[in-house]
Amino acid sequence: MPILQILTFTLPSPSEAEASAHTALSSLKNAKAPGNFVLGTRTSDKSALQLTSEWHDPAAEFTPEATSYRQTVLSTLGTPKSLFHVSLSGSSAVSAFASGSEGPMASPLVEYVQIYFPSGMVDEAFQEKIESEFRQFNEICMKVVRGNGGLRYGWVMEEQEHEGIEGGKCRCFFVARGWEGMQFFEEVVKTKEYGEAVKILLGWEAPWELWHVKREF
Numbered sequence: 454m455p456i457l458q459i460l461t462f463t464l465p466s467p468s469e470a471e472a473s474a475h476t477a478l479s480s481l482k483n484a485k486a487p488g489n490f491v492l493g494t495r496t497s498d499k500s501a502l503q504l505t506s507e508w509h510d511p512a513a514e515f516t517p518e519a520t521s522y523r524q525t526v527l528s529t530l531g532t533p534k535s536l537f538h539v540s541l542s543g544s545s546a547v548s549a550f551a552s553g554s555e556g557p558m559a560s561p562l563v564e565y566v567q568i569y570f571p572s573g574m575v576d577e578a579f580q581e582k583i584e585s586e587f588r589q590f591n592e593i594c595m596k597v598v599r600g601n602g603g604l605r606y607g608w609v610m611e612e613q614e615h616e617g618i619e620g621g622k623c624r625c626f627f628v629a630r631g632w633e634g635m636q637f638f639e640e641v642v643k644t645k646e647y648g649e650a651v652k653i654l655l656g657w658e659a660p661w662e663l664w665h666v667k668r669e670f
Contacts (some may be wrong), residue, residue: 454607455508455541455549456538456539457505457538457539458505459504459539460505460533460535460536461534462502463500463501464477464500464501481525481670484526485518486522486670487522488489489548490504490567491504491506491670492507492638492669493668493669495666496664496667497664504526505563507549521540537609539607540608541603542606542608549603551603552603555604556631557604557631560637561632561668562632562665563665565629565664567628567662567663568628568659568660569625569659569660570625570626571619571620572612574624580626583657584606587606587626587654587658589653590654594650595650597647598641599611600632601632601633604630606626606627606628606629607627608625609625609627632665
């Protein structure tokens with residue numbers, strides 16, 4: 454299965470966030486990024502930058518080209534606030550960076566959702582159930598959605614923590630969906646179809662985090 458690696462960086466004080474982000478992005482613009490990397494800014498927080506990359510072979514994560522670019526980013530942005538990997542479900546032959554229904558990373562804006570479940574609940578049968586119910590949710594939404602890009606989902610490989618989960622230890626279901634612009638996301642969440650579909654996800658009674666990342670380069 455293809456794997457996403459996601460690094461999040463937080464720039465200095467919020468009052469300086471926009472200027473700091475502009476300076477950092479300007480200095481990285483001329484760095485040669487491999488085709489399986491994308492750097493973006495969280496739309497809700499200009500001080501948060503996200504570096505996302507995809508790997509079909511874990512060994513390729515440490516090729517000279519990838520290592521060189523990653524080190525350039527680290528030397529510019531500093532130590533990442535968080536780092537995790539996502540094992541993507543679905544076709545292993547199609548890149549999440551490709552154009553089309555399975556390539557969210559090709560879009561100018563990507564919606565990310567991370568849903569937290571107690572680690573003890575998550576086995577293969579549970580994962581299949583969650584993925585099946587998510588597909589039901591998506592099928593309903595696709596009847597009215599427009600301006601959307603590709604969609605991929607999977608499971609965070611590292612165990613996570615969440616204060617809303619008893620015991621704190623979690624496994625996370627992860628979704629990445631491309632959009633042509635924020636207006637299309639805002640449009641679909643106002644529809645009757647979305648209102649019905651989201652009841653499926655709310656039925657999980659699980660805490661979740663949703664954010665959007667604007668592609669820079």
